[in-house]
Amino acid sequence: MTRCDKTGELRWVGPADPLVRPLLDALAAEYELRYGPNDEMNTTAPADFEPPDGGLVLLLDGGAAIAGGGFRRIDAATAEIKRVWTHAAHRRRGHARTVLVELERAAVGAGYRTIRLTTGPRQPEAAGLYLTTGYEPKYDIAADPATLPYLTFEKVLVGAAADAVDPHVTAGD
Template sequence: MTSRTRPPSTPAGPAVLQVTVSDPRARPLLRELGDEYTARYGGDAHAELARYPDEEFTAPHGGVLLLLLEAGEPVAGGAFRRYDATTAELKRIWTHSAHRRRGLARRVVAELEAEAGARGYRRIRLTTGPRQPEARGLYLSTGYTPLFDTGADPETVGLLPFEKHLPAAAHQGRGKAAGP
């Protein structure tokens, strides 16, 4: 897949670039993501990141997006893959540690939702870990419905699943079907 860049929505905002998982620009974010998961959960989180084949994150069923600063430096990113014929699953959402608290993760989620909707998906699913309160807060604040008891101790719940139904206009845009 050839990378494709979309200009930023605002002149000061990062540009959006569609890449493959193996694109060298994605490596620093994935490495830092693995390091953070390892620090929070122990073990080797890098193996978890390699659990899904790269093909699951490529068109027509999936994709990887990076936000790039003007200098071409990746500052945030995320991916989605096909969960079922009408549902995309968000994965690997990340903001570089030096660029957090600027709304970049919120932008990544919105861009991934838009791209998944344009590919015909009608619902988004995702999970986050119990030791990621920032991610839990992000998904709750961006309209995701928790599929777990939010009053329970997250450590007793385990993985925290969320879902969001996309507006009808989001998945009619390009007329592409998400199915095979």
């Protein structure tokens, strides 16, 4: 599905789409900068982001991916959001929130009722985004984040199936 909103063009793509690679490479570099050498980018199979159980959305500006994220199946009622990311040159403009809202819409459309996600303790901007968009922390928020291996969040999705958007259908086609 491709649709435009005030922040740019939202495009649902497959994991092998050439627009995805630059964003994932930048994300891997940032993980290494924040956490040192790690294997985080290899913990999820690209096929997990394929329909009907998952999806990958990019926010494009001038044909280039400036933000993106994906979701995948945990179980019949629960999706996991992964790889929400905004290019460093485009941060602090609400792009991650736009991607997150689109992922939630798609998860409802795919039949999921709950979303789980994790972020690292050295990503306070991500934790802030999830807290301000209705995600419930599943960790002790009074604890020093640096003492935790990761921060887990969960959100119960609302919205009737009739209001859901199928992420794999292009509007106007």
